[in-house]
Amino acid sequence: xxxxxxxxxxxxxxxxxxxxxxxxxxxxxxxxxxxxxxxxxxxxxxxxxxxxxxxxxxxxxxxxxxxxxxxxxxxxxxxxxxxxxxxxxxxxxxxxxxxxxxxxxxxxxxxxxxxxxxxxxxxxxxxxxxxxxxxxxxxxxxxxxxxxxxxxxxxxxxxxxxxxxxxxxxxxxxxxxxxxxxxxxxxxxxxxxxxxxxxxxxxxxxxxxxxxxxxxxxxxxxxxxxxxxxxxxxxxxxxxxxxxxxxxxxxxxxxxxxxxxxxxxxxxxxxxxxxxxxxxxxxxxxxxxxxxx
Numbered sequence: 001x002x003x004x005x006x007x008x009x010x011x012x013x014x015x016x017x018x019x020x021x022x023x024x025x026x027x028x029x030x031x032x033x034x035x036x037x038x039x040x041x042x043x044x045x046x047x048x049x050x051x052x053x054x055x056x057x058x059x060x061x062x063x064x065x066x067x068x069x070x071x072x073x074x075x076x077x078x079x080x081x082x083x084x085x086x087x088x089x090x091x092x093x094x095x096x097x098x099x100x101x102x103x104x105x106x107x108x109x110x111x112x113x114x115x116x117x118x119x120x121x122x123x124x125x126x127x128x129x130x131x132x133x134x135x136x137x138x139x140x141x142x143x144x145x146x147x148x149x150x151x152x153x154x155x156x157x158x159x160x161x162x163x164x165x166x167x168x169x170x171x172x173x174x175x176x177x178x179x180x181x182x183x184x185x186x187x188x189x190x191x192x193x194x195x196x197x198x199x200x201x202x203x204x205x206x207x208x209x210x211x212x213x214x215x216x217x218x219x220x221x222x223x224x225x226x227x228x229x230x231x232x233x234x235x236x237x238x239x240x241x242x243x244x245x246x247x248x249x250x251x252x253x254x255x256x257x258x259x260x261x262x263x264x265x266x267x268x269x270x271x272x273x274x275x276x277x278x279x280x281x282x283x284x285x286x287x288x289x290x291x292x293x
Contacts, residue, residue: 036276059083093278111274236275
């Protein structure tokens with residue numbers, strides 16, 4: 001499930017010094033995790049944030065969740081398992097989603113998100129090889145042309161799913177959204193300052209933009225892929241940027257100590273994330289194993 005990627009433990013990890021947990025007191029707080037994806041059923045996971053030495057995630061299985069769409073009550077979400085609650089409704093772009101969550105002995109929790117309308121992909125071009133990185137390894141490029149809304153702040157993520165044959169191993173999925181890229185040359189991505197394909201239209205002036213994404217070729221011999229252009233909410237954009245920094249900062253190296261980065265939250269009376277995105281998908285592209293254009 002996509003939502004599993006967003007499970008938050010809100011436990012401080014990666015410290016370089018021993019922490020005396022008896023010096024700190026932590027209130028138990030509900031953690032809400034939900035990602036609304038256009039065209040998919042909607043689900044929420046609820047757990048409890050605990051003390052520093054908490055190991056097992058405590059799920060909440062007795063919540064009452066009322067779902068509202070465009071401010072109209074829609075349904076009570078049904079409990080599934082391990083803190084998951086599901087809706088009969090399929091997520092639609094351009095709608096506002098709200099949840100009121102009642103958990104015994106806690107304040108009522110409120111979540112709200114407006115799902116944007118997707119921006120269409122106009123063209124996808126693939127080039128291999130596209131260049132050589134600093135280590136002498138070749139990389140390929142996926143060039144995506146899409147429509148941009150110039151009269152409003154928009155936030156995007158590009159996720160490219162590749163079905164790869166690699167040394168006769170089973171196919172697997174690669175995602176730009178959760179993978180660092182090879183060499184960043186696109187000015188919009190350089191402006192964001194992180195090696196992930198997550199960006200705003202702050203520095204995009206035109207209604208049509210062409211973005212270049214470079215990725216390591218590795219030992220792949222042949223593959224097909226498609227491109228997802230996700231029109232994400234501001235909360236999704238903010239959370240994903242902080243999540244990347246959080247992951248990078250958890251572990252220090254021989255010269256750098258671990259750095260604590262807070263995780264972004266937009267939950268009233270709780271922690272977690274209630275966000276989402278709409279999707280525009282390209283046709284499947286099947287390049288040849290040699291030079292491609």
